[in-house]
Amino acid sequence: MEQQSVQPAHVHAPPEGFIRKYVFSLDHKMIGKQYYGLALTAVFTGMVLSWLMRFHLVWPNAKIPGLDIISKAGAPGGVMTPEYYLSLLTMHGTLMVFFVLTNAPFAGFGNFFLPIQIGAEDMAFPRFNMMSFWVTFVSFVVLISAFFIPDGPPISGWTAYAPLSAVGKDAGPGLGWGQNLWAISISLFCVGQLLGSLNFIATTLDLRAKGMTLMRMPICTWAWFITSCIGLLAFAVLLPACLLLILDRVAGTSFFIPSGLVISDRLQNHAGGSPLLWQHLFWFFGHPEVYIAILPAVGIVSHVLINSIRKPLLSARVIIYSMLSIGFLSWMVWGHHMFISGMNPFSSLLFSFPTLTITIPATIITLIWLGSLYGANLQINSASLFALGFVSMFVSGGISGFFLAQPSIDVYLHATYFVVGHFHMVMGVAAIFGIFAGTYFWFPKMSGRMMNETLGALHFWVTLIGTYCIFMPFHYLGMAGNVRRYSSFVNDFMAPLMPVHKFITIAALITGAAQFIFLYNLIHSRFWGKPAPENPWNGTSLEWSVPSPPPWNNFGGNHPVVYHDPYQYGVKGSKGDYVMQVSPETVEGEKT
Amino acid sequence: MASAIQTRLASTHRVAVHADATRSGVWVGIFAITMSFAAFTSALFVRQGSSDWTHLAVPPLVYANTLILIMSSITFEMSRRAMAKGLESDRSELRIGVRWLWGALVLGLAFVAGQYMVWRQLAAAGIYLATNPNSSFFYVFTGMHALHLIGGILALVYLIARLSGKGAAFRQSLFESTAIYWHFMAGLWLYLLLVMRTRL
Numbered sequence: 057m058e059q060q061s062v063q064p065a066h067v068h069a070p071p072e073g074f075i076r077k078y079v080f081s082l083d084h085k086m087i088g089k090q091y092y093g094l095a096l097t098a099v100f101t102g103m104v105l106s107w108l109m110r111f112h113l114v115w116p117n118a119k120i121p122g123l124d125i126i127s128k129a130g131a132p133g134g135v136m137t138p139e140y141y142l143s144l145l146t147m148h149g150t151l152m153v154f155f156v157l158t159n160a161p162f163a164g165f166g167n168f169f170l171p172i173q174i175g176a177e178d179m180a181f182p183r184f185n186m187m188s189f190w191v192t193f194v195s196f197v198v199l200i201s202a203f204f205i206p207d208g209p210p211i212s213g214w215t216a217y218a219p220l221s222a223v224g225k226d227a228g229p230g231l232g233w234g235q236n237l238w239a240i241s242i243s244l245f246c247v248g249q250l251l252g253s254l255n256f257i258a259t260t261l262d263l264r265a266k267g268m269t270l271m272r273m274p275i276c277t278w279a280w281f282i283t284s285c286i287g288l289l290a291f292a293v294l295l296p297a298c299l300l301l302i303l304d305r306v307a308g309t310s311f312f313i314p315s316g317l318v319i320s321d322r323l324q325n326h327a328g329g330s331p332l333l334w335q336h337l338f339w340f341f342g343h344p345e346v347y348i349a350i351l352p353a354v355g356i357v358s359h360v361l362i363n364s365i366r367k368p369l370l371s372a373r374v375i376i377y378s379m380l381s382i383g384f385l386s387w388m389v390w391g392h393h394m395f396i397s398g399m400n401p402f403s404s405l406l407f408s409f410p411t412l413t414i415t416i417p418a419t420i421i422t423l424i425w426l427g428s429l430y431g432a433n434l435q436i437n438s439a440s441l442f443a444l445g446f447v448s449m450f451v452s453g454g455i456s457g458f459f460l461a462q463p464s465i466d467v468y469l470h471a472t473y474f475v476v477g478h479f480h481m482v483m484g485v486a487a488i489f490g491i492f493a494g495t496y497f498w499f500p501k502m503s504g505r506m507m508n509e510t511l512g513a514l515h516f517w518v519t520l521i522g523t524y525c526i527f528m529p530f531h532y533l534g535m536a537g538n539v540r541r542y543s544s545f546v547n548d549f550m551a552p553l554m555p556v557h558k559f560i561t562i563a564a565l566i567t568g569a570a571q572f573i574f575l576y577n578l579i580h581s582r583f584w585g586k587p588a589p590e591n592p593w594n595g596t597s598l599e600w601s602v603p604s605p606p607p608w609n610n611f612g613g614n615h616p617v618v619y620h621d622p623y624q625y626g627v628k629g630s631k632g633d634y635v636m637q638v639s640p641e642t643v644e645g646e647k648t
Numbered sequence: 649m650a651s652a653i654q655t656r657l658a659s660t661h662r663v664a665v666h667a668d669a670t671r672s673g674v675w676v677g678i679f680a681i682t683m684s685f686a687a688f689t690s691a692l693f694v695r696q697g698s699s700d701w702t703h704l705a706v707p708p709l710v711y712a713n714t715l716i717l718i719m720s721s722i723t724f725e726m727s728r729r730a731m732a733k734g735l736e737s738d739r740s741e742l743r744i745g746v747r748w749l750w751g752a753l754v755l756g757l758a759f760v761a762g763q764y765m766v767w768r769q770l771a772a773a774g775i776y777l778a779t780n781p782n783s784s785f786f787y788v789f790t791g792m793h794a795l796h797l798i799g800g801i802l803a804l805v806y807l808i809a810r811l812s813g814k815g816a817a818f819r820q821s822l823f824e825s826t827a828i829y830w831h832f833m834a835g836l837w838l839y840l841l842l843v844m845r846t847r848l
Contacts, residue, residue: 180669180670180672180673181669181673250680253676253680254673254676254677254680255673257672257676258669258670258672258673258676259669261668261669261672262668262669262672263669288676288679288680288683289679289680289683291680292680292681292683292684292687293683293684293686293687295684296684296685296687296688296691296792297687299788299792300691300788303777303784303788307777307778308777308778309777309778309781309784310700310778310781310784311691311695311781311784315698315699315700327700328695328698328699328700328701328781329695329698329781330694330695330697330698332694333691333694333695336690336694337687337690337691340687
């Protein structure tokens with residue numbers, strides 16, 4: 057029998073026809089764009105939900121035209137019920153955390169750029185990759201369908217605390233089929249993310265081009281790699297948790313439902329379960345999830361910043377080591393979400409210590425960014441503005457974390473707007489700034505056209521000022537004792553805080569409206585933008601060595617060879633102040 | 649038949665790289681599955697502290713099934729050795745390897761059938777998923793393991809289909825990855841049996 061060289065399994069012929077090209081595509085670039093598109097749909101849906109909530113908070117009796125068409129029970133005559141407010145809260149959190157903060161920076165950009173940045177033609181398992189997106193898509197459809205069932209979406213929040221989430225429709229609106237749909241959707245989402253993470257890890261380990269050692273990978277590649285390791289383990293825990301929740305709900309088991317629980321005057325036919333068990337399992341996923349959202353943004357921002365300051369960071373390696381330690385520590389801190397859950401106070405202390413320890417690598421990363429900015433010839437454009445905005449948000453949101461990490465302070469602040477302000481700034485808006493930075497930076501590569509810089513700058517300034525106006529006051533509200541998850545405050549001790557709430561709502565409406573500038577810019581530039589050159593930002597990494605947009609198989613059948621560390625800026629190169637990774641020319645002073 | 653098997657040997661750099669990726673992939677998958685069962689186990693440890701925790705006698709048939717699964721694992725290993733030998737020198741070994749593979753598949757199916765009978769026996773004794781926490785965990789453990797094993801069975805069926813018939817091809821990396829997964833399934837089952845025997 058003769059040995060024969062065959063086409064390796066991961067090299068496919070270019071697809072022909074609309075369906076194989078744009079729908080069930082095996083191409084990592086198309087899958088990345090699909091994830092990005094899904095995240096875009098989810099983020100605008102989630103934003104509209106937050107508008108509705110903010111509107112209801114300050115004008116609880118106002119009619120919202122059209123709302124009664126979506127839910128007759130939730131908004132009779134267009135006026136939202138308190139329960140429907142909680143339904144929207146649940147959907148806002150679930151959409152944003154899962155379908156935006158996980159999908160866009162990790163699955164979206166990661167899918168598009170990780171293989172190119174390491175010099176691979178595609179992901180290791182393109183079929184798994186396609187499956188991962190479509191499972192995620194079905195998960196999205198299942199989640200959204202909860203809006204259109206008579207009961208509406210669940211009211212248990214994105215954390216779905218048991219027993220509320222486990223006992224079924226007696227407990228309130230949306231806790232029947234709405235909660236079932238939620239649990240099914242999140243289970244599917246876990247499957248999609250597991251497939252994706254597996255793909256990212258195998259691709260990074262085995263498909264790197266010649267010369268692309270691990271330490272020559274760009275910081276964002278490292279971030280995606282670390283994130284996929286975290287995601288693999290985190291979603292592998294959320295999936296069993298969701299399965300047990302589904303069993304409690306539909307099969308009558310009692311994993312999370314305690315004995316003697318009376319709901320709506322009815323004794324529940326369950327015994328012996330532990331609501332705390334759900335919180336442990338959920339937050340064992342939930343805290344690493346925070347880093348799944350933020351680490352890719354940290355990577356993208358580092359990648360963009362280095363390019364904009366035209367010189368190496370103080371230490372790219374220390375950023376990578378810091379990300380690794382954040383990834384490691386993220387497994388030991390889940391209990392800091394549970395300081396007020398009734399668990400043993402000694403365990404609170406145990407969780408508090410590593411939580412405070414995480415601030416060390418996070419601070420190191422921030423100091424490296426700030427130190428590198430000192431004396432730099434900063435190129436101002438939309439991408440670098442959003443990268444700087446990210447640093448600002450990361451610091452402002454991170455500082456409140458110092459307070460919350462301490463159980464004695466958290467006990468007072470946990471159920472207030474202080475926590476809401478904290479996580480929106482450090483996890484939500486910061487990661488979204490990372491997504492924006494990535495979009496303005498990579499859009500030319502993804503679409504082959506440039507975005508409008510003037511609109512980009514306008515979008516940045518309104519968004520930066522707007523988000524500070526929204527989320528800084530949250531902290532003050534929290535310190536004043538304003539509890540979270542209430543649908544209105546007009547008739548109780550929180551009434552004096554209403555002017556602050558009105559200010560926040562107006563800021564939210566304006567900031568949200570500014571996002572349509574971005575959407576317009578994105579769509580307009582996609583079709584009518586200036587054609588993008590191969591390397592518009594004079595970047596060094598591999599994605600700038602291929603045409604915009606990259607061809608099928610990324611490198612046109614060639615195998616790139618990598619000669620340099622990823623960030624050779626501020627050197628004397630043949631093209632200017634930089635040397636690309638694939639350029640064989642020698643760089644003065646580089647260790648080889 | 650042996651000559652009908654076109655070997656996809658690692659003759660180019662890219663094929664070798666892809667073989668590595670398949671192997672990494674299966675290890676990464678094993679890592680994730682281990683994590684999931686660690687989550688189930690820790691749920692059990694938390695749950696057994698409550699007052700309604702009782703005792704579930706694991707049906708004896710489970711031990712027979714365990715034996716079948718171990719035999720299946722050994723059979724797969726025999727197949728792997730025969731295949732390796734066949735690729736290296738003695739082509740007739742390839743045919744023997746495929747036969748062993750059939751053995752692994754049949755034993756794997758027998759295990760699933762055996763587990764199904766265990767569930768039937770329990771149900772006949774009035775012990776269902778929601779009867780008590782111990783039975784819940786028994787069904788969850790065995791059910792989740794069976795689901796993962798069925799994944800392995802599908803891979804085995806695919807391998808056998810590719811190895812038989814005209815234009816047969818052999819992807820060594822997939823074969824070896826399936827072998828790793830199959831052994832992991834046996835190891836996982838032994839772990840679950842230990843947990844169920846000592847805790848339920």
